[in-house]
Amino acid sequence: MLGMSANSVSYNEQGSVESGVDAAQENRITTLLGWNEDLKEMLESNKESLKLEAMKRIVGVFHPKIKNLKKLVYVYLVRYAEEQQDLALLSISTFQRALKDPNQLIRASALRVLSSIRVPIIVPIMMLAIKEAATDLSPYVRKTAAHAIQKLYSLDPDQKEHLIEVIEKLLKDKSTLVAGSVVMAFEEVCPDRIDLIHKNYRKLCNLLVDVEEWGQVVIIHMLTRYARTQFVSPWREDAVFDENSAKAFYDSEEERRVDQSKPYIMDPDHRLLLRNTKPLLQSRNTAVVMAVSQLYWHLAPKHELSIITKSLVRLLRSHREVQYIVLQNIATMSIQRKGMFEPFMKSFYVRSTDATHIKTLKLEILTNLANEANISTILREFQTYVKSQDKAFAAATIQAIGCCATNISEVTDTCLNGLVLLLSNRDETVVAESVVVIKKLLQTQPSQHSDIIKHMAKLFDNITVPMARASILWLMGEYCEHVPKIAPDVLRKMAKTFTDEEDIVKLQIVNLAAKLYLTNSKQTKLLTQYILNLGKYDQNYDIRDRTRFIRQLIVPNEKSGALSKYARRILMAPKPAPVLQSAFKDRDRFQLGTLSHTLNSQASGYLELSDWPAVAPDQSVRNVEVVEPVRLPCIYLVFKDNVKNSESEENSDDSNKSSSSQSEKSSSESDSEKKKTLKNKKPQQQKLDSKDSTKLVLKGSYDAISSFPFSLECYKLMRVLMLLLLFCLTVSPVPVTTPKSSILSPNLLSDLQGLLISPTASALQVGVSPVFVPETSHELLHRMTGKGLSAQYRFTRQPCIYGNSMVSLQLTLSNSTDQALENIHISEKSSTGQNIHRFNAIERLEPQASVTVSMGVDFNDSTQAANFQLCTKEDEFSVSIQPAVGELLLPITMSEADFTKEQGKLVGMNESSATITMTPENVSSQSVNRKVVSVANLGVIPSGQENIYRFSGKTVSSGSLVLVSVVLKDPDAVITINTEKTVMGSMLLRQVKTALTNSGP
């Protein structure tokens, strides 16, 4: 791009001028368009020459390739449409036009951009476009429609009902391209409409493997929810959920299976889902593997779960972030089912290079996996971790050891001893953590551990971490009877330092004092009173409160009531041991693999996984009536220069794996109705395909513009673009604009317009492409009369390349026999006088194949049929082409003034007019224009007056002017036709009349 090299420089420069109010935004725009500062300066400068140079460069960037320009406009539009609604609206008509483009990729991208414009006014237009695209023949366009559904829904949730209809339609789609996107739309718009899934359930299961990977994730999550509402639980209701060893679990299940009178039989649909998702465990996409794993976790019988283990462990080789999520999910799983991951225990060993959150998760999992058999291995591993330089991790390891010790009673003593050893560690955090854990362990162990307590009392002086000090004090108090000599001494020391302690320690000092007072009041009475007095005047109100409470409780006086009698029982009550449990214990309330599970709190849009139903709902809802595929002769063309395009059409056509026989392909479309339209449309589409690909690239030639089907639109687009560009250059980043530039912009605008309009405007005078090309074909030769050869023709409405006075026709020949037809041509002798340009003889037409050729006929401006012979090697068939009068015209365009001038010349005999009553739906300008141009190949003249519509054309052979005007006088309309060819005039009048009075499209 032009500014590429300069761009990086300007980028850095801008980086330093961060102070600007909206430098960032401006930055973005300029970089977005590959722009740079100096260009802007040039445009804003006062020198004409500089401005001109800048504009040349703008045009230089954008001119050669109209498509690139489109792309940039798209990006711009989508980003700024919300802020600049009016400007965005200017572009809508362009996209609407492109939605009808014969090329599926253009239709799709037009829909994509149109639906991305977040302007509420266009909601109806979007709705219409989505509905249309949902029935498009191309699966790619349908996929885009599915994406658009979500966008429209977020723009206007009121459209929900209509959108659900579209979703319902798209869910029936058999293409793998569409499946993922439509399920995504379903999840977003109407996740509760489970009934829409029934009929598509089996299809989705079967398609799943071939859907693109992102779609797979979405479908699997949706099917998990679906299955939980539709099938009965494959788990025994009375099965032990928390099994300690996998083996015991299976044994018991085996027994029960024998016992139970009514064995569980899995729904075949349930099985289908499990079977079809299993291969996806081998996907390279970690999200897919995780999705399948959670599906198995939530849906599969417990004994089938083990297959997901390996895949999950494999994911641990992936990136750090992936590891994090996978480990979290494994942590949750391993609480409930140790057996699953136990063989892979070593995969969770911590490496010194792991990130802290990974280490903690691995530790969590190892703790969960610990059992009698492997505890010694795990503890040995833990010993290494305790020595880690990462002290936070070492502390977490100590907690993990504590957990193991409480869970497995065999090793409690070993663990305790190990922890006591750690008390002599040099690192304070390690010691503190050990104290805390030992405190918890001692509490669970009512047996005598007075020497440990003594040991800790000795350490007390060296420990400064408040939590650890508090823990030791609590232990002293709780077990003061085991250490009758030490405890009062500790209290004595504490009385000295009371004021310097942390709050949490102070509370425990008060606590200890109270307990000692009750058990050993003789020694500690005074100490206690001293401490209580200190506490009474403490700064912290918690401590003051506690002190007051304790004093009332333990010191008997007249005011204290009955409570003090029970003080001993209150303070010295046996306390339940704390339960050390995993932080992941409660995470299983969330569906695995979800964001909510990771956050351990419900994210917005989280859908609860329902419990299994007690009785399965009706299974038959998922039955689909099988429609016998109808075999119809199918028409596929591979035609001269557009081989490439036809290929793309073919590929898109269905999900069929191979590009095998074409008839097979069409038969997979069970809807025979659809196929007929397909048959009709194919030839035209391809013709246009080749055209547009060449025409999209204008290569700067104005000739090309004039022959471009939507040249007017293209021109408009350029104007819109220029406006946009100007906007972002001068006006755009909010009110930063200096008055200078805003004054400049109108000048620039007119300059630019001048630059563009003058050449294009003159080009527009020369020739006009048809405004509308009807897609209907007419039968030329039926396959029954043609002995298997059938032919159809249609009018292309293009100037004929074979002769100026000829009408160009497109002929589609197809062979529905089972042998090849040879030498198809038009015989030399023509029965009527018309001059016919024959197509080149077709040497061979394969069975089931078809071919499109073009020919020209000079009808001499009359509707008399052209009769000729269509020949094959063996046969001759007489055929005739009867043209409609509207097809004998070519559109031209002129100014309004010219039109009235010409009309003034063609009066009297040459004028025919009629008054009709319009149906209300035809009154709009769009519909009048559409009706007229569909009947006759005329050009539309931009009209200055509201109620007058003007069309102009010339006859093909003689080139006489044909002027049509429609004047609306509510509710009537006057149609006037002026032409030298009076016969044609009256015939045309009749046709226009019928078209405008009919209410149909």
Place this chain on the structure above:
Amino acid sequence: MIHSLFLVNASGDIFLEKHWKSVVSRSVCDYFFEAVERATEPENVPPVIPTPHHCLINVLRQRIYFVAVIQSEVPPLFVIEFLHRVVDTFQDYFGVCTEAAVKDNVVVVYELLEEMLDNGFPLATESNILKELIKPPTILRTVVNTITGSTNVGEQLPTGQLSVVPWRRTGVKYTNNEAYFDVVEEIDAIIDKSGSTITAEIQGVIDACVKLTGMPDLTLSFMNPRLLDDVSFHPCVRFKRWEAERILSFVPPDGNFRLLSYHVSSQNLVAIPVYVKHNISFREGSSQGRFELTLGPKQTMGKAVESVLVSSQLPRGVLNANLSPSQGTYTFDPVTKLLSWDVGKINPQKLPSLKGSMSLQTGASKPDENPTINLQFKIQQLAVSGLKVNRLDMYGEKYKPFKGIKYMTKAGKFQVRT
């Protein structure tokens, strides 16, 4: 799905942002910066950060954070996997994915991001399709573009998106038809103090570089497919065929791609190709420590161990290290305390060693733990698991391609505890 994407560099500046739905203010990243501040190391930033209205999911690659903004429930792995795919695509396009590369190609980056997601849902992530849409920048093309004023946006419409083999573009032509496969195996191991293996496993990949004309259909078979315990495939591999016959059958993408990654069953004993003799000690009360390290080959099946690199994070108390290597060079960074020794090739006759002393902070107590040693090495022409490709056949095209298979063993996460 994915609402917005912010690219943040190591110094905490947002240097690129892209929004697929409405615009989310940059200030949302403040939560992310808070998390970065809390984490001591860049790697320790949690990948999922909740904020009151959004959720930030980030990945760290090449010292750039890719921060995606999420508004509602979505599988976090979905986002993470996608972000990594974005980075891979950038690497594919620009060679490296650095801040400079992104800034230099900012237009292409925007174009890519625009095509990869539609309304936050992945649309085209297959590099093949993307390359058809947006041509990767080359020096020549940049020059041509500057002169002619054209852009990298391809002229073609993405026909690949419509294909049943979306990973392969049509009309591929080469004068030399070649297919190369690299079998690369990595040994992940933890070796304990005494030199015995605590855990060791082999992970392998088969990377391919296929430059074949037309639509070739390849099959690849192994001598000993049973070795492969757990596999994951490129989408092109036909899974049913693998299930039934243990044969890889596929229509390959054009160019470089990862065909297969596998895990060798844990029943097999893993041959550890190198051993490390170490003697690292700190004496109580003294400000000196001893450091001795010797490497030697173990089970290498007669192949040379090359590109050996030893690195170790020494304890914080170490001030400096004064060492002398018998071969190669070593560096010690006194700030990060990272010691690394580039050994090169191990000569079995003359074992490489690194000996010397470390000086400790005076008065500091002796570190409780000896540092772990991370090892990297390469062994050419050897797949340590013993996996062997039997044959490679091509169907569907008439020419005879040139085929090549290379084996290599590398150290993965290979740690020695001391």
